[in-house]
Amino acid sequence: MQRPSRFLAALFLAASGWSATVLAQPAATPASAPAAAAAPAAAAPAGGIQSANIFEVKPEASADPKYAEQTNGERARVQPGNNAPMWRQVGSGLTGYSSLPKSEAPEAGNLIQPFVQYPGSLLTNAGEAWRQVRNNWLIPYGGALLLIVVGAIALFYFGKGRINLHGAETGRKIERFTPFERSAHWANAIAFCILAISGIVMAFGKFFLLPVMGLTLFGWLTYLLKNMHNFAGPLFAVSLVIVFFTFVRDNMPSRGDIGWLLKGGGLLSGKEVPSHRFNAGEKLVFWGGVFFLGIIVVASGLVLDKLIPGLIYVRDTMQVAHMVHAVATVLMMAMFIGHIYIGTIGMQGAYDGMKTGYVDETWAREHHEYWYDDVKAGKIPAQRSEPASPSQTAQAQGL
Numbered sequence: 129m130q131r132p133s134r135f136l137a138a139l140f141l142a143a144s145g146w147s148a149t150v151l152a153q154p155a156a157t158p159a160s161a162p163a164a165a166a167a168p169a170a171a172a173p174a175g176g177i178q179s180a181n182i183f184e185v186k187p188e189a190s191a192d193p194k195y196a197e198q199t200n201g202e203r204a205r206v207q208p209g210n211n212a213p214m215w216r217q218v219g220s221g222l223t224g225y226s227s228l229p230k231s232e233a234p235e236a237g238n239l240i241q242p243f244v245q246y247p248g249s250l251l252t253n254a255g256e257a258w259r260q261v262r263n264n265w266l267i268p269y270g271g272a273l274l275l276i277v278v279g280a281i282a283l284f285y286f287g288k289g290r291i292n293l294h295g296a297e298t299g300r301k302i303e304r305f306t307p308f309e310r311s312a313h314w315a316n317a318i319a320f321c322i323l324a325i326s327g328i329v330m331a332f333g334k335f336f337l338l339p340v341m342g343l344t345l346f347g348w349l350t351y352l353l354k355n356m357h358n359f360a361g362p363l364f365a366v367s368l369v370i371v372f373f374t375f376v377r378d379n380m381p382s383r384g385d386i387g388w389l390l391k392g393g394g395l396l397s398g399k400e401v402p403s404h405r406f407n408a409g410e411k412l413v414f415w416g417g418v419f420f421l422g423i424i425v426v427a428s429g430l431v432l433d434k435l436i437p438g439l440i441y442v443r444d445t446m447q448v449a450h451m452v453h454a455v456a457t458v459l460m461m462a463m464f465i466g467h468i469y470i471g472t473i474g475m476q477g478a479y480d481g482m483k484t485g486y487v488d489e490t491w492a493r494e495h496h497e498y499w500y501d502d503v504k505a506g507k508i509p510a511q512r513s514e515p516a517s518p519s520q521t522a523q524a525q526g527l
């Protein structure tokens with residue numbers, strides 16, 4: 129009695145007119161010989177070639193003890209059409225021959241990459257290993273970190289509230305950022321926001337947008353954002369370099385930074401620790417976020433954008449670049465979410481400094497006391513940029 133699946137398969141093969149032509153199965157001949165002899169002479173196959181239902185051919189080719197070691201040629205002789213040995217080699221990462229030039233298509237001869245073990249993956253072919261790292265680690269833990277940071281900031285905001293000025297504003301202004309510094313900062317910040325939003329949708333959008341907007345809209349949106357990401361990346365890279373050189377001088381470590389960090393800036397006690405133009409928290413964001421993570425994010429991003437001249441863009445290069453990029457960008461976003469919070473709703477007067485260029489003397493004294501002292505002592509000019517006209521300056525200063 130045949131098993132139903134076998135029977136159905138045999139039925140399908142017979143119906144589609146496909147049955148194996150058995151050339152090298154002598155054992156099958158005696159079993160089928162009487163039937164062949166009984167058949168009318170007109171039905172005999174031409175040229176002496178006999179066909180048989182492959183499920184009825186005995187013994188099965190797989191009964192051969194050397195079956196698993198057969199080459200594709202040997203297998204073709206006992207089981208015509210069975211290419212399993214070739215596919216096994218392909219699956220093991222073997223590189224075959226391709227007539228395409230290596231310089232233009234370096235991986236054309238290789239369908240499935242060789243086995244590797246990326247951090248956090250099993251030992252498997254590189255494409256699958258990369259998929260495991262992305263789906264089992266980067267997406268869940270990266271997403272969790274971002275949610276934790278947003279949650280912690282929300283707790284701080286609703287628990288402690290905005291950092292307000294303690295004293296009354298004097299109406300006297302100090303120039304905190306020149307127009308050049310602000311342009312550099314905002315170019316960088318705008319590029320960053322485009323990258324962060326598009327990156328988040330590409331990585332996590334299928335969990336929170338796809339169920340809401342459906343496949344078609346989500347597909348178009350992600351396609352659009354992916355292209356925006358590719359274009360905003362180089363803009364971010366250039367503006368990041370400008371931001372680095374613009375602000376590096378005042379972000380150099382100075383005496384008091386360690387004390388500031390140990391006391392957490394005095395944020396929790398409500399008594400802010402004095403600092404120069406930028407406090408140790410800002411310096412940490414500058415060196416950790418802008419400089420260190422900036423180099424990694426930009427370098428890996430330029431690889432993914434295929435903008436590094438002379439580099440050969442093969443799959444494992446892109447996989448490694450992607451994993452490095454994902455880790456560094458998630459850490460960078462976590463840092464800059466804090467920066468953006470303090471720069472907007474988290475601290476009274478901070479945003480105005482970056483928007484207009486000027487801060488009130490009370491703000492300067494309460495948040496950057498040593499800087500304020502230096503300005504008052506005439507060591508740092510209160511107005512550094514060339515004012516365009518007295519009325520424009522007054523307007524910028526909110527007078």
Ligand code: HEM
Binds near residue numbers: 470
């Ligand atoms: C929407 C996004 C952003 C907002 C609202 C924002 C807001 C601000 C504000 C208000 C300041 C002035 C702080 C002060 O007076 O001490 C500032 C400073 C600064 N921001 Fe941003 N920012 C944003 C994104 C970024 C990004 C993406 C970067 C770099 C990757 C960045 C780098 C800096 C730097 C280097 C400074 C000077 C202070 C320092 O060196 O730490 N900002 N930002």
